[in-house]
Amino acid sequence: MSPLIIKTRQEPSELVILKTLKSRFTLSKEDQTKYYNLNKGLEGEQQFDALLENLQCECLILNDLLLTINNQRFQIDSLLIFNNKIHLYEIKNYVDDLYFESNQLFKKDGFEISNPLIQLERATSLLRQLLLKNNFQIPIQSFVIFINPEFSLLQAPLDKPFILSSQLNRFLKDINKEGVALTQQHKKIAEKLIALNMKDYPIQQYPLYSYENIQKGINCLHCISFSFKTTTNRCLQVVCLNCGRKEQLESALARTIKDFQLLFPQDKITTNKMYEWCAKVISKKTLRRFLKVHFSQTGSNRWTFYS
Ligand SMILES: [Zn+2]
Structure with a gap:
């Protein structure tokens, strides 16, 4: 039993x-x-x-x-x-x-x-x-x-x-x-x-933060570093410049965009916004492709956003 x-x-x-x-x-x-x-x-x-x-x-x-x-x-x-x-x-x-x-x-x-x-x-x-x-x-x-x-x-x-x-x-x-x-x-x-059962306690007091005063970029899963390089082979990876750990670019992007959604739930996800959120180190082309595959698209051209 x-x-x-x-x-x-x-x-x-x-x-x-x-x-x-x-x-x-x-x-x-x-x-x-x-x-x-x-x-x-x-x-x-x-x-x-x-x-x-x-x-x-x-x-x-x-x-x-x-x-x-x-x-x-x-x-x-x-x-x-x-x-x-x-x-x-x-x-x-x-x-x-x-x-x-x-x-x-x-x-x-x-x-x-x-x-x-x-x-x-x-x-x-x-x-x-x-x-x-x-x-x-x-x-x-x-x-x-x-x-x-x-x-x-x-x-x-x-x-x-x-x-x-x-x-x-x-x-x-x-x-x-x-x-x-x-x-x-x-x-x-x-x-x-x-x-x-109710889902969760409503948060009483949110920490005070704003988009402007928050660190942008992709952070390493294992250390606190925000500096990395991308590999050039077919299977794109990010390599942490501090600890050397590798992660698939797809999974690093998914994490980073999830962070944005969690911290700024009211804000729309657009290619330009995510370009800025990733500290401008991932090309807009890569980001657009990623968002198209993993999110649903609303609007077109410069009004496109994802959810
Ligand atoms: Zn690291």
Whole structure:
């Protein structure tokens, strides 16, 4: 028996934008911190996903849900549907040790951080309401998973649903004992949650950037360099002048234009614009040919744009 993954995890769109921007623009201190935290969070979640994939019991896994009930939005890192219950997980990839005191979490220097239990209790309550509204009655158990093996929670209370990295193996072994088969009803719960899932959190605050102050050009996949040469053999490649890695010109162009679409979704893609975006190092003829093959064309001559 093995779990069935109903929904996989996506990179948050804010992280995708920050990652793309990072190579072309100097992020503010605040955005650098946001990037670090989002990236760290995703790494922790992916580590937990990998552990769940190795479970040896029948359950349905739904990762990364964003749901709404009564105008209240809530997010779930991972949700497992078993025969007789649902498990809900909030995953934290903290590195620095924390201590727990009077229902609050503190860093060693006494600085208080948000207690993930509050987030967890809210999500559990809202999920319960959402399931009931859709006529599903199934108990929910929820846990905060501290995935980082370096992390310790000092004065961790025994009566709270905290699972530290050192306890995870035993915790997953216990889950493996859940041997009861699932029914159509369980699939219906999963289908309903997928149907209600919203795509992504709307980004609260975009980093401040403009076309003018952003680095143009094709960047290397492996290093931060923007300098390269194109090969002259039949199969066109770009060669990074910094690290020497090669990439097919087609794939380098696809990446570079994708960056533009992501950072400037309102702007039209034209041959001239992409010529400028590629720092004028790829000929307009090559670009036009590429766009014709990979994008759909609207208009003609000087009004042509691609989408
Ligand atoms: Zn390179």
